[in-house]
Amino acid sequence: MQRLTSKQVADYNEFGYLIVPDLISTEALAGYEARFVDIALGKVLCEPPMNVMRDVMVVKGAVEPETPLHAVNKLTNFEDDPVMFGYTNEPGLLAVIHNLIGQDVYSISTNLFNKPPGVDGRHPLHQDLRYFRIRPADKIVAAWTALGPTTRESGCLTAIPGSHKGQLLEHSDPDWEFVNAGFYGIDAPEDAQRVYIELQPGETVFFHPLLIHGSGRNRSDHFRRALSSHYASADCHQSERDWRAGKQARHIS
Numbered sequence: 281m282q283r284l285t286s287k288q289v290a291d292y293n294e295f296g297y298l299i300v301p302d303l304i305s306t307e308a309l310a311g312y313e314a315r316f317v318d319i320a321l322g323k324v325l326c327e328p329p330m331n332v333m334r335d336v337m338v339v340k341g342a343v344e345p346e347t348p349l350h351a352v353n354k355l356t357n358f359e360d361d362p363v364m365f366g367y368t369n370e371p372g373l374l375a376v377i378h379n380l381i382g383q384d385v386y387s388i389s390t391n392l393f394n395k396p397p398g399v400d401g402r403h404p405l406h407q408d409l410r411y412f413r414i415r416p417a418d419k420i421v422a423a424w425t426a427l428g429p430t431t432r433e434s435g436c437l438t439a440i441p442g443s444h445k446g447q448l449l450e451h452s453d454p455d456w457e458f459v460n461a462g463f464y465g466i467d468a469p470e471d472a473q474r475v476y477i478e479l480q481p482g483e484t485v486f487f488h489p490l491l492i493h494g495s496g497r498n499r500s501d502h503f504r505r506a507l508s509s510h511y512a513s514a515d516c517h518q519s520e521r522d523w524r525a526g527k528q529a530r531h532i533s
Contacts, residue, residue, distance in 0.1 A: 284379040292380060296444030297477070297487035303372030304425060304482055312507060313427050315363040316392050320352045329357040329527055336460045337399045346398070349503070353401070353460050355392040359530050365390070368509040369532065373423050376486055377511045378533070381419050384514040387530040388412065388420070388523075395435050395495070395504040402435070402497055404454045404465025407443075408510065409489040411462075414523045417448075419513035420489045426479035427505040434504040435496045437477040437485065440468065444488035468492060 284298075292298040318324045319332065326332055335353040337343040345351040358364035367373075368387045377385055389411070395401045409417050430436040451464035472492070477485055487493065489510070498504050511532070516523065523529060 284376060289379065292486065292488075295441040296491035297439060297441070297485055299477070299479065299483060299485050300376055301480070301483045303376065303484050304367070304370050306482065308366070308370070309425070309427055309482055312364060312367050312392075313505060315361070316355055316394070316505075317349065319355060319361070320394070321348055327360070330361060331356045333460070335396065335399050335401065337458050340458070342458065343399055345396075349394070350396040350398065352394045352396070354394055356390070357528055358390045358392070359387065359528055364392070367425070367507045368530070373484065373509070374533065377421060377423065380421050380486065381511065381513045382515065383533060385511045385532050386514065386524060387509055387532055388414070388512045388528060389510040390528070391508045393506045393508065395498045397498050397501050397503065400456075400458045400497055402456070403463050403495045404456075404459070405440075405468045405492050405494040406451060406463075406465050407448060407490050407492055409448050410451045410464060412489065412510075413520065414512055414516040414518045416516065417489050419516050420510060422487050422489065422508060422510045423484055424487070424506055424508045425484040426481055427507060428481050428502065430479040430504055430506065431500070432476050432478065432496070434500040434502065435498040436479065436504070437493055437495050438474050439477060439487070439491055439493035440472045440474055443472070443492040444490040446490065448490060465494070466492065
């Protein structure tokens with residue numbers, strides 16, 4: 281079981297994110313990526329709520345994709361896929377999640393991000409809490425695992441350390457020619473100091489839902505792929521209804 285050190289927990293609390301290597305085997309990561317490719321190519325039936333999201337530049341005809349995979353922006357809601365959901369249940373990931381938000385947790389969101397070369401693909405600076413109604417924010421955490429080298433050239437994550445100590449900011453559609461559906465953004469403070477979270481295959485960054493983060497263009501000649509799950513403590517609440525009854529919520533432990 282992966283136990284975080286007191287320094288690792290302190291760093292997460294101070295900066296809003298934490299990088300941990302070697303939580304998932306190379307073989308498992310290759311299996312998840314192969315499964316994604318089969319789903320994206322239609323070799324495996326993609327049933328709702330799972331969805332293969334096409335990139336906006338391809339949809340609008342601004343880019344002619346080299347292959348069907350070049351047309352895919354991400355795979356969402358893979359909770360019902362017996363292979364892909366194995367990522368969310370990886371023991372190494374869950375051990376870290378338990379260290380950060382407790383033992384009784386739910387999966388509340390799943391994605392595989394597929395950033396092809398040759399498209400814009402940027403994700404504006406944002407806070408993930410914008411997408412969730414449950415609270416408190418400190419009881420929600422994201423896991424984001426690189427499937428291949430994730431560098432500034434290929435459009436790695438960028439973040440503003442410590443920004444999770446602030447409030448949920450107003451989000452809106454960015455004034456860009458091409459922006460994928462649901463990619464809302466904020467106006468970052470002019471004096472904000474960004475870091476670029478470059479990861480090697482298999483490294484995982486865990487981050488707070490109020491952390492301001494985004495990602496840039498893929499300027500490399502290879503795909504930038506990453507798996508991601510959001511987890512919430514069973515202690516979270518939602519005033520309108522019981523969030524645990526939602527289609528995407530899955531009790532993990």
